[in-house]
Amino acid sequence: MIKVMIVEDDVLVRNNLKYMLSTELVSAVGSAEYILCGEACDGQEALDKISDCSPDIILSDMKMPNIDGLALCERLHIEHPHIQFIALSNYDDFNYVYGTLQNGAVDYILKHKISAVTLKEALNKASRSLTQSPKQPDHMLDTNNINALKQEFLIQLLTCFYIDDDEIAAHIQTLKLNLDLSQVLVMIMCIDDYQSMDLKKTTLLRFSVNNIISEILEDQQNGAVCPIVNEKYAVFLSFANIVSQKKIQDIIQNTMTRISSCMKNFLNLSVSFSIGNICSHIQQLPQSYQQAEKKLKTKFYYEAGAVFTSSDEQQDAAMLNYFDIQKESTLTHLISIQDREGICTMLSQLFSEIRANKPPLAIAQMVFTDLLSLINKICKNHSIDLREVYADPILPDKHLSDFSSLSSVQEWLLSLFDKLCDALAMREALPTSIYVKEALAFIHVHYTEDISLSLIADKINISNVYLSKLFKQEIGIGFAEYLIKYRLKLAQTLLEQHRLSIHEIATASGFKDYIYFLKTFKKHVGVTPTEYVKKTPATFDR
Incomplete structure (x- = not known):
């Protein structure tokens, strides 16, 4: 296997390159011919890591802080002539390309043209230029294996798999995780308005999210992350030797702010957090996770970007009949006279009541189903084709299960009642014959x-x-x-x-x-x- 280091200051570009290297090239070739051995955000960091990572090929951006790509290429040509250099840049400039190639670069790729195909061609060209002398056996685990082991270990921490502190400590040390045995917590990061997608897009999203959070925690040197399922990620934070509760809260807040900002800037995602209690011992993490998971169940009633903490009161919701016969009669009348403003006001009041009481989701689902039943009944009574209202091949009940917030359900139902009024307006002069x-x-x-x-x-x-x-x-x-x-x-x-x-x-x-x-x-x-x-x-x- 040939080891590759990526040097790029743009997080999104770096993640994309890592995904191509670890996923798309493996799928195309059928084996991990090239493995990621390290990454850096500028030339200086790359030079500092070379002795530990021992890369065969360096894939580097040109315009970076501290030491840029051209200067890095010059240093490698003198200090590490066996390392092959591939240049990346946004600049289609002959002089820049010429200067890089003069200093030992084996290939040059423009960022807007990069793909799994062009990347593989460049890597193959670089691999042919590698020194032909026998290489020492490489006993290091590649990055993909290490990440898989980290995620498996973190999941096991949340499921009471370990009962021995020495075993936990040994795994933490072997996997080089920034965790301690005491003063730890887990919080769940949840992607708002998550939509199911095909396997390739899901894999890319999970890869990107996990890498961005990992880089933030690596920079802070105080935690780890692992995907849980679809839109959920477990973020572990460690506060060893920190006594001040205010400082701990500041660190938690700063971490959430950095993650939220990066998700929005790089992936255009909004995220919410549910924070478990701080554990005096790492084996208490399963209880901390369960607390966070329980609080997250009320996320449906909140807007995007919500934060749920242990101080949030969990009060029993009143088991009310939110949409009784009288309300149904009133809404039916408003629909019959096509009073759109009245319909909007009544629905707003109904949803405000649900939002304030936060009943079990099954109760809220019954209200939504009653509203859909009213629409269907009116359509039947007025010989209105349901396609005039729904105009969608997906069943209404399936739509309801896909919505992740009360506001989105309210907006959708209001649009249905608006279309129902449109359909009735087409029959405004009700025929008598x-x-x-x-x-x-x-x-x-x-x-x-x-x-x-x-x-x-x-x-x-x-x-x-x-x-x-x-x-x-x-x-x-x-x-x-x-x-x-x-x-x-x-x-x-x-x-x-x-x-x-x-x-x-x-x-x-x-x-x-x-x-x-x-x-x-x-x-x-x-x-x-x-x-x-x-x-x-x-x-x-x-």
Whole structure:
């Protein structure tokens, strides 16, 4: 195996390179041909670590503080000529490239062009230039193995796996962890609004988050981190020989601030924390973790970036009937008269009550389900296709289980009631004749098909002329205009989801001719479908 050191002051670029080296190249080759033996944020730190890491290849940025990449390349050429140097830079400048290559660099990669392929090509070129003299057997564990052992050990600390202090101390020393046997705590960092993703993205996210937190704790020399599951990470902090409780609290606060800032700046993530009690002995960590986990269960009722501590009171929630028959009756009336402001106010009051009492999630889930049931009942009573309200292939119950905060549920349900009012508005002039009711019901079910006034008239056994006259009298607009408006309203709803292509949306809303759809949409809505998408946020972003 060939050992590689990464020298880069940009944390995000460094993490990306580490991920390519430890994951993507291994997947492509099938084995760990190149291993990460060390990393540094500038040339001086790299020179200081060379004796310990013994790299074969150094992958280095050019513009860095203290000693930059060009100066590092010059020093290596003189002091460590056996080490192969690959330059990274944002500068496509011949003089800079020439100067680096003159001092021994075997290759040069522009950052905006780097990928697993280009990285592997550069590493292969550097490996061919390595000294051909026999190398001593390398008994060191590679970085991937060490990290895996660290994470396994930390998980075992949280599950009462160890009962012997000497064994714990030996593992801490072997794995070079910044932990002590006393004055330790664990806190859970949880990614807010976490969304499930494919395996590759999940692996990259976990890798990046773990590396960023590890670098912060390594800099502070007071802790360790390991992933728990999906959005949760256990952060261990050690306070040996610190007596002042104020100083301990300041360290905890500073650590959370640094982690939150880096997550936001580098990964655009918001995170919350749940802090366990400080343990006088490291074997008490499982209890500390359980306390943090218990407090985190109320996270649903808080906004992003919340912090839960041992001082937070855990009071029993009142088992109230939050959405009783009277409230359901009032909300039904507000919907029937399409009082959007009244609906918004009532929902705000309902959710404020839930937020204040923080009932068990099962109780809150029952309220949400009751609200969805009311929507479904009204749709059924008014022959409204559920797709007009939900306009999404995912079942409403599945949506509820995906939401990570009460605010996101409130926003989503309010959007559903708003669409319900839109659907009712399409039927604002409620028909009195059975023929018009049947005509509307047919449109709402068969709008994607090639339907016409004469087709529906035949279905309900009346003449075209009579149906056209009744339709205009009771709905206020003609049959053709109503059908176009109905289809366009559905198209707008689908466009707001940002899930289907415009061509697919045209077909899904009943327009067989794509060009006709574009012209009709622009004529009635005032903008093109593309312009409408750009100025409309995705409805179900969480």
